[in-house]
Amino acid sequence: MKTDPPHTPPPKRSRGRPKSPFTEPQGTIQALERGLVVLRTVASADALTLSEVSERLDIPVATAHRILATLEKMRFVRLDQASQRWSVGVEAFRTGTSFLRQTNLLEIGRTAMRRLMEDTGETANMAVRDGGEVVFIGQVETHAPIRAFFRPGTRGALHASGIGKALLSAMPQGEADALLSRAGLRDFTPHTRTNLADLRRDLAESRARGWAVDDEERYLGMRCVAAPIFDSSEQAVAGISVSGPTVRLDRAALQAIGPRVREAAREVEEGLGGRGPKDT
Numbered sequence: 001m002k003t004d005p006p007h008t009p010p011p012k013r014s015r016g017r018p019k020s021p022f023t024e025p026q027g028t029i030q031a032l033e034r035g036l037v038v039l040r041t042v043a044s045a046d047a048l049t050l051s052e053v054s055e056r057l058d059i060p061v062a063t064a065h066r067i068l069a070t071l072e073k074m075r076f077v078r079l080d081q082a083s084q085r086w087s088v089g090v091e092a093f094r095t096g097t098s099f100l101r102q103t104n105l106l107e108i109g110r111t112a113m114r115r116l117m118e119d120t121g122e123t124a125n126m127a128v129r130d131g132g133e134v135v136f137i138g139q140v141e142t143h144a145p146i147r148a149f150f151r152p153g154t155r156g157a158l159h160a161s162g163i164g165k166a167l168l169s170a171m172p173q174g175e176a177d178a179l180l181s182r183a184g185l186r187d188f189t190p191h192t193r194t195n196l197a198d199l200r201r202d203l204a205e206s207r208a209r210g211w212a213v214d215d216e217e218r219y220l221g222m223r224c225v226a227a228p229i230f231d232s233s234e235q236a237v238a239g240i241s242v243s244g245p246t247v248r249l250d251r252a253a254l255q256a257i258g259p260r261v262r263e264a265a266r267e268v269e270e271g272l273g274g275r276g277p278k279d280t
Helices: 028-044 050-057 062-073 089-101 104-120 161-171 173-183 196-209 251-272
Strands: 046-050 079-082 085-088 125-132 135-142 155-157 211-214 223-229 238-247
Touching: 028 046, 028 050, 028 062, 028 085, 046 050, 046 125, 050 062, 062 079, 104 125, 104 135, 104 238, 104 251, 135 161, 155 161, 161 173, 161 196, 161 211, 161 223, 161 238, 173 196, 196 211, 223 251, 238 251
Parallel strands: none
Antiparallel strands: 046 085, 079 085, 125 135, 125 238, 135 155, 211 223, 223 238
């Protein structure tokens, strides 16, 4: 007589979501954490050699190099072959811009820039510093047929741009000198300040009046007036400017627009809860 095999109940299904294969004992991915620490260290110092990264983080040189090479492959850092120094790469900027879009800096800045453009009739800009350069993050264009245009992400030399000089004027001289020493004083036009002593005098004047001028130092026929924007710790985190052709921005116009640009910078500072070193 044929009999059926004994009935075996199906295995019970476990409740809840399956355990992720990426879960680590401490809840973090150690390699990723190390990479982010290296990126933050490079960013905080503007530029570092391989040995400097190794020493600051107390990790083997070989480990530091593997992490930097990985970050370089993803364009989060870059290596200057001449100086053998590592600095922040373009992808770090692109990632950072997504944060900027969620903060008040651009929102408040755009309101101030629009008002500045309407008051002066010239293009208003906002930029931040990245190492030895400035990176433009926003602009409100004038309706005039001849105007300046800086696409977001456009870079400029610190010593040959209004916002760059405004940010330099807000730094301790030693820090500014170190940045300029690494970046160099490239000659763009006959008006570019390539002598450090001359540039220092220019920055001292900018610091005293609260705004800086790019007098055809990057592009012939174009001038720019800029002021730094300070955060709550009195650190210059960005700059705001007005730029336009020299035929409209003559000497008299510069003197009139300069204080208005500084007022616009203060508007942004108030919205951010920041203040400049001279504010009381």
